[in-house]
Amino acid sequence: MTTTTGPATLTPSIIGQAEKHHTAVLTRALAGTTLDEKQWITLNQTLAAGEPVERSAQIARIAGMTQWNPADVDTALAALLDSGLLRAESGSQVEVTEAGKTLAGKVRTESGVIVAAAYGAVAPADLATAARVLATITARMAEELARA
Numbered sequence: 748m749t750t751t752t753g754p755a756t757l758t759p760s761i762i763g764q765a766e767k768h769h770t771a772v773l774t775r776a777l778a779g780t781t782l783d784e785k786q787w788i789t790l791n792q793t794l795a796a797g798e799p800v801e802r803s804a805q806i807a808r809i810a811g812m813t814q815w816n817p818a819d820v821d822t823a824l825a826a827l828l829d830s831g832l833l834r835a836e837s838g839s840q841v842e843v844t845e846a847g848k849t850l851a852g853k854v855r856t857e858s859g860v861i862v863a864a865a866y867g868a869v870a871p872a873d874l875a876t877a878a879r880v881l882a883t884i885t886a887r888m889a890e891e892l893a894r895a
Contacts, residue, residue, distance in 0.1 A: 776858035799840035
């Protein structure tokens, strides 16, 4: 009988593996859509705003959150506008269309089954601790990257 024990401590390798698995789940859910990861995150974050958002501020926010080049986020946003998943509002604001909301719901439902099962295997208190630890690590890395 083989028993599996968890790692002794959190490492960049463990974080990287978790991130790669999250990406694989998302890739599976995006199969058959026209979206890539950058477009999905841009759509999802625009939807999360719950109201029209100023385009340049949204690009800057997503670029900061992901560490992507703002031009790449702008390209993703432009593709979403071209596909009709986002629409331009008055001035320089953008918002998610009904088609964008429908597609986001489909992707969330498909990926959510796998994610819920994985996260459901962990005690809520442990998830809360992991969230605090990862938020702290991310904030410290962001500070270091800002210094460069």
